[in-house]
Amino acid sequence: MISLQKKIGNGIIDTPSCPLKCRYCAHISLPRTDSSYEKTLAFLSDPQLNKVYIGGAEPMSQKTEVIDLIKALKRRGKEITLKTTGSDPKALKETIGFVSRYVIEIKGPMDDVALYQRLTQLNEAEVQGYLAALKESLEILKDQKLRIFLRIIPGYVTEEGIERLGKQLQGYADQANLVQFMSSRYDIPFDGISMPSPDIETMTRYGEVLLRYIPYIHLQGNGLDSVLKA
Ligand code: SF4
Numbered sequence: 001m002i003s004l005q006k007k008i009g010n011g012i013i014d015t016p017s018c019p020l021k022c023r024y025c026a027h028i029s030l031p032r033t034d035s036s037y038e039k040t041l042a043f044l045s046d047p048q049l050n051k052v053y054i055g056g057a058e059p060m061s062q063k064t065e066v067i068d069l070i071k072a073l074k075r076r077g078k079e080i081t082l083k084t085t086g087s088d089p090k091a092l093k094e095t096i097g098f099v100s101r102y103v104i105e106i107k108g109p110m111d112d113v114a115l116y117q118r119l120t121q122l123n124e125a126e127v128q129g130y131l132a133a134l135k136e137s138l139e140i141l142k143d144q145k146l147r148i149f150l151r152i153i154p155g156y157v158t159e160e161g162i163e164r165l166g167k168q169l170q171g172y173a174d175q176a177n178l179v180q181f182m183s184s185r186y187d188i189p190f191d192g193i194s195m196p197s198p199d200i201e202t203m204t205r206y207g208e209v210l211l212r213y214i215p216y217i218h219l220q221g222n223g224l225d226s227v228l229k230a
Helices: 037-044 059-075 089-093 113-119 124-140 159-169 200-210
Strands: 003-007 010-014 051-055 079-084 101-106 146-152 175-180 216-221 224-229
Touching: 010 037, 037 059, 051 059, 059 079, 059 089, 089 124, 101 124, 113 124, 146 159, 146 200, 159 200, 175 200, 200 216, 200 224
Parallel strands: 010 051, 051 079, 079 101, 101 146, 146 175, 175 216
Antiparallel strands: 003 010, 216 224
16 A cells, blocks of 8 residues: 654655656655555554654545545544645545645646646646646635645746745645755656755745745755744
8 A cells, every 4th residue: 555654753654656747756656665554554553653644645546545544543543644736625525624734735826737737747638637626625625724835846936936826825725835846855857957956045035925825834955944934
């Protein structure tokens, strides 16, 4: 099913596939140890684990097992964070009441079909379908705690794009995490970019723009780990 880790009080689950198949994504090809549902539940039921992070690639690619797992872990008193692309609103709806915080990975403004086509392996019609599902997911999660995960890829994510995305997300997300491209093991070189970029100054400026719409911004990157609050 998935690969598992434990880190001081936290259990982490990685699922292997994602419908977006981003061109720069290492996550979908990382080596992982397969684990059955029963083994996963037993592993995460460890009383020493208070929190469980169910993350990338896209957990809802295994929704039947993941939804059952979320409910079983909640019954065991775990605090659950669920990361998703927002591509399956119906499945997300089933998790309401069981998840403490949602994280939605977004690429840029939700009306920029061409941007999503350039970054993923989806065709135009598939991007349009995905963006409609993403917007539906945001509506479903409107009263939930929601963090946006946005990878800043130079030449693709711009200040104007951040401003536009901020307006689209205002009232939906209470936190955002901006991550510098190529600063984590989950990115592979893309379109000639192989070093962590953009620079810290640009990351901070983008964070300040998004702060007009989302009250808590976590900036992460190479030599960068800071929080901006409204
Ligand atoms: S970068 Fe995120 S959205 Fe894109 S394929 Fe990887 S896990 Fe999916």
